[in-house]
Amino acid sequence: MAGTTDASVTEREALDRAIADYLAHLQDIRRASTHTVVGYARDLAAAADYFAGHGIDDWRRVTAADMRELLAARHRGGARPTSLARLASAVRSFYVWRMRQGLSETNPAADVRAPKKPARLPETIDVDDLAAMLDATPADTLEVRDHAMLELFYTAGIRLAEAVGLDVTDLDLAAGEARVIGKGNRQRMVPVGSRAAAALKHWLTERPNLAGPGEAALFVSRRGTRLSRSSVAARMERWAISHGLPVHLHPHKLRHSFATHMLESSADLRAVQELLGHANIATTQIYTHLDFSHLARIYDAAHPRAHGEAEE
Template structure:
């Protein structure tokens, strides 16, 4: 990568981290995407990253597509390039954004899986006696009660939670705060955890959930513990934080029909992201329709009102 490209990329990443205050994970993703494009340009002798044109972008995407990269990956890399050029325009280092007119291939929209409400309830109703099991149950309850992202749960501090009011203050994407309700059963589980938390954490540790060593729990540890928690209780489905978030959204929408409320609770910037849950809800309704409507049942299925 040329010196000028390295300098531009470093300044852009600094802008993302300090001006836009994006997470370290997001900044690393931008660095990875743009470095990948820059290395390809070097091999193709097409010049520095900030001089790529529309034809170059199309050639790059075609090359990545031939490598078997998914449409979602190509869309993300193209988005990184668009954002980089918007910054270059602002800094008066570019005259146009060559990525604006380029479209990556569309990816099929996969519906997120959800956990059956009754099965999840049965898992949560099983007693937990060991300190870490009590903590894990409290995390599962909070994930499912409030639809939190993994990063949001890990980032919670003690003073973010108001058990009496039944609510928690969450710092979501883009450092946006939102206040989310906490269900009564989740409050009970969290109270149990708070009773034993001092045996693991020091009085100066602010994190709500801590590891066995008494420090803020790591996201990977949460994922591993939730998977083990479910297996130990006899679950036949892999349990992970995002599955609980999807289940929360789907079950809430199924009961309330209020898409705007789901959007606010999940912390989605736009309603479009939340609308995928309407498809999940429709699937549920379609299953009920197929079972109940006399003109929807397959031939050979007896009519419930048929005396035969």
């Protein structure tokens, strides 16, 4: 950055005057909220600081390369991707106004994008920890239900909404599969491993003790009605705590664990994506030639709880 010389002060004052005119436009003409005006003022001041420190005293001299260097410098300084995106957006909007006023011919921020926020890797649970938790013996009717839910989540990698939406008639335990309705109302078949099938059979013998007359839902509450999403999540966490799982448990973590453990065992990304029912249409189109029998063979060979002795 340049030192505090008369020249740098002049440069910064020239940049500030232009910002002040734009902020007045936002406040008086556009009637923008105080929050918006303050945010734009802060981001544009940061840009002006950088440009003045690099000898740029006129917004018309700013280039796309200057904008990229600004964002790179802020990124190196520890600014988060969301902050950088907001800064780029503020400068872009500022130049849109300047061009409409005939004050600038181009928008140097038009095609400049901030670095993307790095994708968070989904959290998974160790196979042995999961096995120890799932091998626990249910203590009562509600725990029989919870155990069946947990086994189904892990055996099939289903979403919370898909599990809650299941009806008894969606299960075909003899065939080792279940029908679920995923995002976009898309129906798919998912495999049910032997341990999950045993847990579900146990639950089906206990279910009449809770289910209300005519209730179709596979998983029901103590009131006899379809179990809610929040109840599933709460009961899942309760089971994990009471049976010694060393990490927090929620339905989506089981789904991630299913996918991760399947990929580690099979390395068949296409089959796993089909089993998960991904909503991406391009992915769906790529894998439409895979039939359920192929997916079942991949599942039987790869899933850690697809086989083995299961207690009734």
